[in-house]
Amino acid sequence: MLDLRLIRDDPQSFDAGLARRGVEPVGARILQLDEQRRAAATSAQEALARRNEASKAIGQAMAKSDTATADALKAEVATLKTDLPALEQTERDAAAGLDAVLAALPNIPAADVPDGTDEAGNVEVARWGTPPEFDFTPKEHADLGPALGLDFETGAAMSGTRFTFLRGPMARLSRALGQFMLDHQTSARGYTECVVPLLVRDEAVYGTGQLPKFAEDLFRTTDGRWLIPTAEVSLTNSVREQIIADLSAPIRLTALTPCFRSEAGAAGRDTRGYIRQHQFEKVELVSICRAEDHAAEHAHMVASAEGVLEALDLPYRRMLLCAGDMGATAKRTFDLEVWLPGQGAYREISSISWCGDYQARRMNARYRPEGQKGTAFAHTLNGSGLAVGRTLVAVLENGQQADGSVIIPAALKPYMGGIEVLEPA
Structure with a gap:
């Protein structure tokens, strides 16, 4: 608001x-x-x-x-x-x-956000890592994955398009990624792990800005609740209709949850593979802070997401989104795009946004500024730390070998029960 x-x-x-x-x-x-x-x-x-x-x-x-x-x-x-x-x-x-x-109105972009109408107006501000070189033609994950346990046919047979069934070591890799991300964000970056509701009421999705304008992007149950599109909804609404007693330090929250999106506006995009699913897992990062702390907190959240990519040795670039490409609730957004050798392109893996007091006004989330009378609306930030499925895709494509196997990144080996290489069936 x-x-x-x-x-x-x-x-x-x-x-x-x-x-x-x-x-x-x-x-x-x-x-x-x-x-x-x-x-x-x-x-x-x-x-x-x-x-x-x-x-x-x-x-x-x-x-x-x-x-x-x-x-x-x-x-x-x-x-x-x-x-x-x-x-x-x-x-x-x-x-x-x-x-x-x-x-129904979107947030006002910050002054330093570049002008532009779509992704062509986004600006690259940083790059990390060197894309791997192969002595063979690298495959896309959709071609590489089925022999490793990424079963698109079974998922589609029971649920339709944009659903996938993971088997054996591939399922273990997905679980390992989520657990590694959670451990990184809680132990190294100061986020508090949460277990949150996956079904929420109208006021929750209104508070974070999905309603009323973006209802078609969500799934609704027969009793009127909504399946969360991301844990941002549940985590941010944890301070709904509150006067926060102490906000001298930011409140940093994280959760690993299933996420559900109708992908109503994505017809024809990424129909092959595991990039764009109706159901996926993601480690979400949310911060609630004072107005004067937003810039430092945005930088902290970006670094928290980048730390996962660097630990997995996945090359990426950081993009500052233009005004026309940002989500409706954001004042400023950085996208992290990971290198996918099979596509020969960088693809979004995390979107990290400062929302100002836009969401707090919708939720009536306030705090008491020190030395001032009355209350002020908090500032909220959110981002992926990271999307598990897209990170799995990046691990497969960057770690692939000529024989169709995939080398597991060193950071994940403690989570893989001794599995160091995914071998094709």
Whole structure:
């Protein structure tokens, strides 16, 4: 949710920020709705105050035996009592209309975010590692994986496209990756491990920004709950409707969960292989911090995700996303893209975003700034640390050998029960 006071103060700058995302100007409409809401609230308050004043005056008139005045006041009170519910409903309707417009709008990009409409406008800011060289033509994971236990046919037979069945050492590798990532984030990077609900209510996905605009990207159960698209939803909502007692240090949370996405906007993209699934696992990172700590915390989260890639010796690059390619809730986003030899390209493996107070306003998550009266909205950040399936793909493609086997990275060997190489069946 956006700060209405900032829109009132400078609607032109607000519209300019939205224009960077390709959103039409809406500042004037918001100010109009805001004025209607405030006028309705004023009318309701004035009517209530007059009813209370007239009610008190009735007793005074009766004490003076002024029956005519008392009767006139009683008639006025009766009219106000009849009219007041309609005035209050008008106020509620105006407020709901304003909230509906604000709730559908994306966050305003930070000033240092580059302009652009799609991924072509993203800017590479760092690169790590050297892509491996092969004395054979490297395969894509979709061709390499089936002989190693990546069973696309069985997954599709029982669930349809974008579902995969993992067997034997391949399943062990997936589990090893998730456990290694969790251990790295908790022991080396200061995140607290959590086990979170996978089913949440409307207000939770509203709080993190998936509702109302992106409902088609989610799966909904028959009892009205939503399957989480990422543990960001559950972790961030853990401070929902709270005044956080102490935010002198950021709250850092992590969880390894299944994630569920309809991929409604991805028709025709990555239909082969394990890159884009309806169900996948991910280690999510979430931070809740003070406004003044957001830049340092964003850097910490980026380094936390990069540390996993470096420990696995997977070459990657860091991209600063342009305004038109960021998610709706973000003010600034860095994508980490891992090198995939089979595709001969870098592909996204983590997206790490600073959301400002956008989500906190929707969740009403506050803290008490030291030395100040009142409360302030917290800032939230989220990112992948990492997506397990995409990391598995990167391990397969970067570690592949000419005979179809795959060498396990050294960092994963303690988790693999003695397996050092995946051998084709």
